[in-house]
Amino acid sequence: xxxxxxxxxxxxxxxxxxxxxxxxxxxxxxxxxxxxxxxxxxxxxxxxxxxxxxxxxxxxxxxxxxxxxxxxxxxxxxxxxxxxxxxxxxxxxxxxxxxxxxxxxxxxxxxxxxxxxxxxxxxxxxxxxxxxxxxxxxxxxxxxxxxxxxxxxxxxxxxxxxxxxxxxxxxxxxxxxxxxxxxxxxxxxxxxxxxxxxxxxxxxxxxxxxxxxxxxxxxxxxxxxxxxxxxxxxxxxxxxxxxxxxxxxxxxxxxxxxxxxxxxxxxxxxxxxxxxxxxxxxxxxxxxxxxxxxxxxxxxxxxxxxxxxxxxxxxxxxxxxxxxxxxxxxxxxxxxxxxxxxxxxxxxxxxxxxxxxxxxxxxxxxxxxxxxxxxxxxxxxxxxxxxxxxxxxxxxxxxxxxxxxxxxxxxxxxxxxxxxxxxxxxxx
Amino acid sequence: xxxxxxxxxxxxxxxxxxxxxxxxxxxxxxxxxxxxxxxxxxxxxxxxxxxxxxxxxxxxxxxxxxxxxxxxxxxxxxxxxxxxxxxxxxxxx
Numbered sequence: 001x002x003x004x005x006x007x008x009x010x011x012x013x014x015x016x017x018x019x020x021x022x023x024x025x026x027x028x029x030x031x032x033x034x035x036x037x038x039x040x041x042x043x044x045x046x047x048x049x050x051x052x053x054x055x056x057x058x059x060x061x062x063x064x065x066x067x068x069x070x071x072x073x074x075x076x077x078x079x080x081x082x083x084x085x086x087x088x089x090x091x092x093x094x095x096x097x098x099x100x101x102x103x104x105x106x107x108x109x110x111x112x113x114x115x116x117x118x119x120x121x122x123x124x125x126x127x128x129x130x131x132x133x134x135x136x137x138x139x140x141x142x143x144x145x146x147x148x149x150x151x152x153x154x155x156x157x158x159x160x161x162x163x164x165x166x167x168x169x170x171x172x173x174x175x176x177x178x179x180x181x182x183x184x185x186x187x188x189x190x191x192x193x194x195x196x197x198x199x200x201x202x203x204x205x206x207x208x209x210x211x212x213x214x215x216x217x218x219x220x221x222x223x224x225x226x227x228x229x230x231x232x233x234x235x236x237x238x239x240x241x242x243x244x245x246x247x248x249x250x251x252x253x254x255x256x257x258x259x260x261x262x263x264x265x266x267x268x269x270x271x272x273x274x275x276x277x278x279x280x281x282x283x284x285x286x287x288x289x290x291x292x293x294x295x296x297x298x299x300x301x302x303x304x305x306x307x308x309x310x311x312x313x314x315x316x317x318x319x320x321x322x323x324x325x326x327x328x329x330x331x332x333x334x335x336x337x338x339x340x341x342x343x344x345x346x347x348x349x350x351x352x353x354x355x356x357x358x359x360x361x362x363x364x365x366x367x368x369x370x371x372x373x374x375x376x377x378x379x380x381x382x383x384x385x386x387x388x389x390x391x392x393x394x395x396x397x398x399x400x401x402x403x404x405x406x407x408x409x410x411x412x413x414x415x416x417x418x419x420x421x422x423x424x425x426x427x428x
Numbered sequence: 429x430x431x432x433x434x435x436x437x438x439x440x441x442x443x444x445x446x447x448x449x450x451x452x453x454x455x456x457x458x459x460x461x462x463x464x465x466x467x468x469x470x471x472x473x474x475x476x477x478x479x480x481x482x483x484x485x486x487x488x489x490x491x492x493x494x495x496x497x498x499x500x501x502x503x504x505x506x507x508x509x510x511x512x513x514x515x516x517x518x519x520x521x
Contacts, residue, residue, distance in 0.1 A: 010485070022515040024439050027474060027485045029516075199489060202514045206438035301484055304496050318494060320516040323484060 001037040001264075003065035006030040006220050009324070017065065019136055019209075019217040029320065030220045032065040043269040047239065050231075057089035057124055057228040063264060064228075065221050066131045085130060086159050088123035089228050091115040093236040093386070099354040099367075103374040107384040109242065111233055112357055118155045118179070119392035120148035120313075120360075121254065125225035126214055130156045132221040133212035140165065142213045144201035146194050146250070146313045147176030148360075148391050153214055154185035165211070167197050167204075173312060175395045193307055195318045226254045230261025233386055234271055241266075241275045244379065246370045247388040248362045249282040249291050249336065250314040252321030254390070259328045278386075280328050282336035283369035285309035285361075289338035291322040295329060296336070302326075310341045310399050311361040313391060335378065339368040345399055347371065351389070358393030366390070429453040430505050432460055435512040443470035457490060458501035460511055475513065485516045 006015040010028025021030055039045040046062075053059030061069045070084035092112045100108040113121035126149070130141060142165040143153045150166040157164030166180055170189035181187045190197045205216040214222045234241055241262055249255045262277045284292040287309025290302040302322035307315035319325070329336050339347065344361055347368030352358045359367070366387050373379050393400070409415040434450045441448060450467065454460035461482075465472040475486050482488065488495045489512040495503050505511070 010483075022439050022485075024442070025474060027439075027483050027515050029485060195494070196492065199487075199492070199512075199514060202437075203435075203512070209438075304494050306497070318487065318516065320485070 001034045001062050002067075003032050004035050005033045007033040019133075019138070019212065021217050021219040032220050032224055034063075034065075037062060037268060040268060046268060046270060050235070054087075055090045056087040057127055057225065059090075060228050060231045063224075063231065063261075064128055065224050066128065067135055070127075070131050070134075084134070084160065085127050085156060086117040086123060088116050088127045088225075089232060091232070093233060094355060094357070096355045099351065102350070102354055103371055105374055105379055105385060106382055108370070109237075109384070109386045110351070110355055110357055111229065111386055111388045113229065113388065113390050114357070114359060114363070114392035116152075118148070118151040119395065120152065121226070121229065121388075121390045122148045122152035123156075124228050125149075125222045126152040126156045128225035129212070129214035129218040129222035130160060130162075133214070133218055134160065134162075136212070138210065138212035139163070140211045142166065142201070142205075142208075142211045143215050144168075144194070144198045144213070145215075146315060147172050147180075147395065148313050149215060150180040150185070150187070151176060151395075154180045154183035157185060158183040167201050169194050169197055169312075173396050173398060175397060179395065193317065194312075194315055195304070195307075198316075198318075223253045223257055226257035227261030227264070229254070229388060230258045231265065234262065234265055237384075237386075239270060240272045242278050242386040243383040244279040244281060244334075244385045245388065246281045246283060246366055246373070246385060248314055248366050248390055249284050249319070249322075249325050250316040250362075251319045252282075252291055252323075252325030254388075255280065255282050256321055256324045256328050258388070259332070277328075277332055280332045280334040281369065281373060282325055282329055282334070283366045284336065284338040285311040285314055285344060285365050286338040286340045287311070288315045288317055290317060291319055291325050292336045292338040294322065295326050300326060309344075309361075310396075311344055311365050312396075313360065313362045314365060335373065337369045337372055339365055339372060343368040343372070345403060348393060348400060349403060352393070357389060359389045360391040360393050360396040361399050362391050363389040363393070364399065429455060430507045430509065432505050432508070433510045434460060434464055435510060437514055439515065440471060440474060440513070443474065444468050454505055456501065456505060457488060457495050457503045457511065460505055461488075461501065487514050487516050488512070489514065 008023035008028045011026045094110045096108045116123040141157045164185040167188045205213040288307035294302045304318040344364035348364035351367040407420045452463045
């Protein structure tokens with residue numbers, strides 16, 4: 001299924017597979033177009049080829065827009081790392097029975113993408129964008145980021161030996177800034193919100209054509225990396241689709257590419273007979289809900305908002321792929337819901353205490369949305385639901401500060417007995 | 429009339445003969461764009477749809493502020509303000 005061109009999603013105009021991201025005729029976004037898979041018509045052969053691949057996203061290289069799979073050196077059981085990037089993907093899909101029970105649902109699975117090299121799903125998209133950037137001869141990586149992408153690009157640049165420039169809002173969580181600068185990246189903190197950063201980077205990308213901005217001029221390649229989440233979920237479920245996906249929406253890119261990934265495999269006959277794209281439930285924070293608001297109002301166009309939420313990794317007030325996310329939710333009879341900052345904190349806690357997975361605020365948005373849908377009776381009693389946890393809780397510690405108490409005592413057994421054990425509920 | 433500057437994105441500079449900034453006079457964002465289209469007719473179809481509305485992937489900023497936070501194309505412009513046209517792209521997830 002080799003890539004053949006970049007194609008405008010709006011008017012269909014085609015462009016060569018270079019660092020283009022916008023149609024010069026209608027300004028629409030460009031997307032990668034592929035030739036038919038060489039083994040189309042023989043699903044079992046395609047599956048065997050996938051299963052013989054490495055345990056990272058490159059097992060799906062036939063579905064990604066690179067000419068050559070990066071050479072990754074072996075690094076222990078089942079992994080690969082080193083020479084040409086970090087081993088993204090192959091993250092756990094965990095059955096979460098206690099979470100399901102708490103919410104009155106039959107079957108819930110957690111796709112834990114915090115288990116990527118820099119602890120978010122962004123390693124997937126960066127791996128693809130960086131590989132293509134190298135093929136196109138770029139020597140510098142850059143990005144506009146709400147934090148997780150900055151971490152992933154900085155680490156990828158370090159692994160590849162490429163200089164990196166990351167542009168982030170100056171008020172980003174400290175953990176995300178620290179986990180970027182440590183890789184030696186040039187960290188540019190912009191006084192403004194993410195949409196201001198993004199606007200600046202779109203301009204810089206135009207003026208610095210020798211830089212590969214992974215989510216600007218490399219965006220068509222970058223976005224394709226998110227399809228690997230769908231591939232992995234389907235493969236981990238035994239070549240089946242779940243009934244429903246709950247995933248966060250910021251720009252809408254991840255959400256729509258998950259749908260695209262499932263559809264590609266359905267079209268190739270790789271999934272169980274009768275498989276359909278799952279019901280797609282999008283999750284936003286109430287403090288930045290342009291896609292949810294448009295969906296709920298029955299509109300196709302998202303009116304930009306000024307973000308005000310603790311879920312900073314989802315704080316995109318002007319979502320480029322919002323219209324496509326709305327379209328996908330409607331096509332699959334899905335939903336796009338928003339949750340408050342308090343619900344987000346409760347969602348982080350709920351996921352942590354029922355699954356042992358500590359997620360960042362975006363995962364809190366996703367878990368809180370699952371709860372909201374369950375409480376409203378919107379999820380069928382026989383559904384198999386997968387929630388996509390995109391990032392790691394240690395990156396947004398402020399969100400959980402003050403949500404529980406510790407028991408401080410002197411080093412004496414009597415104090416332990418009187419102050420801790422005698423409590424009916426230990427709240428550590 | 430106010431004297432404003434319009435910044436043209438690199439993707440559209442073929443239509444302006446390579447010019448990255450265009451200076452013109454206008455009263456609103458809409459009249460500024462109309463003056464731009466008069467000077468560079470090819471830009472009209474790139475930026476507007478059949479109804480004459482801005483295409484949904486076109487973002488226009490007035491001194492850094494998305495015009496959709498204001499009155500859209502009816503937003504008044506003042507002397508020395510800068511309009512910037514950019515394609516909608518975004519990171520995040």
